[in-house]
Amino acid sequence: MATPTRRANGEGSRPVQRKDGRGQILIRHTDADGVRKRATVTGRTAKETRQKAEGVRARLKKELPARDTRQLVDQYAAAWIKTTMANSDRKTSTKTMYAAVARHHIIGSRLGATPMHRVRPSAVDGWLAELRRKGLSDSTRRNAYTILRAVVDAAVKDRELAENPVAAITRPRVEVKEAEYLTPDQVKILLEAARGTRYGPLFEFLVNTGLRRGEALALKWRSHVKEDDGWLKIRGTLTRENGELVTTSTKTAKSQREVPITDRTAEILQRLRARQAAERDRAGSQWNETGYVFTTSFGEPCDPRNALRALKVAADQAGLPSIGLHTLRHSASSTMLANGVPLKVVSEILGHSSISITGDIYGHVSPDISVSAMQVLSDALR
Incomplete structure (x- = not known):
């Protein structure tokens, strides 16, 4: 093999034979950051070495690295x-x-x-x-x-x-499970068990609005509760991060939405205002005015974990084990669908990113809706 000579950038030297008998070509090039580098290509024969060198040159022409990284x-x-x-x-x-x-x-x-x-x-x-x-x-x-x-x-x-x-590789599929929910009668039993507790109003609020736990706990009177206009503005979610309660952005862009304030919801809000006013008076200088709708007896935001613990206690008393705060959201959604509210409307109220998600989660309601729909069709054509 010939002695290597300097050639154009990226072209490489001519093959030379190493002491171990293998062929070798040096390819000098400049990477995307302007750094001059040298790639060494070896092969069992001069032909194999040239073929490997061609592969490296092809990568360099596409502005790819001469070789893939060896890093673990x-x-x-x-x-x-x-x-x-x-x-x-x-x-x-x-x-x-x-x-x-x-x-x-x-x-x-x-x-x-x-x-x-x-x-x-x-x-x-x-x-x-x-x-x-x-x-x-x-x-x-x-x-x-x-x-x-x-x-x-x-x-x-x-x-x-x-x-x-x-x-x-195709991303692993996750089977969408139909949501567990409570019937209206079971909801009444649960709310009765939680009546008079700190978190009873939260449970009632969740099942009447379909909000996520963090969305409800992030609500502030001045920013998000527009009682005169009849809307709740959902703009964030309360969560615990690094040991502290913080309000972060909603789960998705569509989760930022307006939810109507019904007569029942307005009643819950009025009771919460009255309770906060009484607790503010009792706490005196120890009250911390945070502006949240759901607070502790000293005005601090409610910890989502404490809300879940309180629900577990009420559920056990009501004989409804194995439910979570999301069950209340699912119960609201299922009740709306079972009573003829269009799937698209329910999806918008829930803040789902797409209507297909709503359909997958609440497929258990579809048979009831289908029966009603077919009956409407039969009545109309009779």
Whole structure:
């Protein structure tokens, strides 16, 4: 083989023979950041070496890295948590959950110990199968997949990889379960059991509005309760982050909505105003004026966890175990649908991102609606 000579940028030297008998070509190039680099290509023969060099040149022409990074998936995932994800506009609770899933199911796994350039779609399939064998839920497996794909996407954007092998695998499906709900009679029993308690009005409010727990607890009198106009403005959700109660943005853009104030809802709000006024007087200088609709006896916002505990107590007393605060939202939705409210209207009241989500969650109501619809059709054509 000939002695290598300097050639044009990205063209590479002519093949030379190394001491071990393998062929070698040096390809000098300038990366996207203007940094001059050199890629070494080797092969068993001069022909194989030239073919590999052509592959590298083809990548460089497409402004791809000469070679995929050898960094471990573990290392890249850990860096992604501290950089790309930390700088994203995701909610803090979502970032915390993503970091936990990445640390538990990607970092430290067999796939995590694999160099990025050796990750193949089959390896991703094997990793997902391993998560299933561990008994992880479909939603956790789906989150893990989403995070892994985002990690490798970041490597592609950083020009560390030519393509994302995770994208070749279909995202795990999550079976949508029909929502559990209470009948109107069961709702009455539950509210009776909670009557006179701190959170009784919240339970009554949730089942009369269909709001999410955090949405109701985030409401403020001045900003969100427009009694003269007859509307509630849903603009945020109250949640606990890093040990503190904070109001964050709603779950989706469509979750920001206006919900009508009915006579029953107005009555609940009036009772809450009266209770707050009495508690403000009793607390005196210890009262903290936060402006929230639902507060503690000293004016602080209510902790969502305490609301759930109170519901569990009331549900046990009412003989309705295994329900959560979301059950009240589902009960409101199911009652509306069962009484002929159009699915699109219910979807808008709930703040779902699409009507299909509403239909999937409340499919159990469809048979009743179908019977009524067919009866209307028969009556009209009689």
